[in-house]
Amino acid sequence: MIESKVQKAIAEQFGLGDAPVNLDAPLSEYAADSLDLVELVMTIEDELDIEIPDDAFDALTIDTKPATITGRQLVEIATKFKG
Template structure:
């Protein structure tokens, strides 16, 4: 689920349509700049109803790292609800 959401967000952000997105590829492959990354993270936040602080995604260069960060945020939310 998380990987699919990140793949869809990357495809949307970079106009890739239904093309498959390789999460192991560097985001720079899509000519991503810092504004693109911010918009990408905002899309993921909106889609999954989470919040990712700016200082946590500044060094994200791969889709897999973004998926991992997204997963950690979802776990944090789930843990708070259980607590």
């Protein structure tokens, strides 16, 4: 569920339509820049109804693989803020 929402956010952010999103590819593969990264994080926060803390966000770069912001790290963030 989390992975599909992150994939949807990436597809929307980078205008991929129905093209598959590889969560193991770095965001730079989609010609992402730092502004894209900020917008993507905001979209993920909205999609999952969470807030990603600044320290977690600061660790993200355009070379970050989306798979690293899904799974346990994102679940921990969501759980922390949702109680």
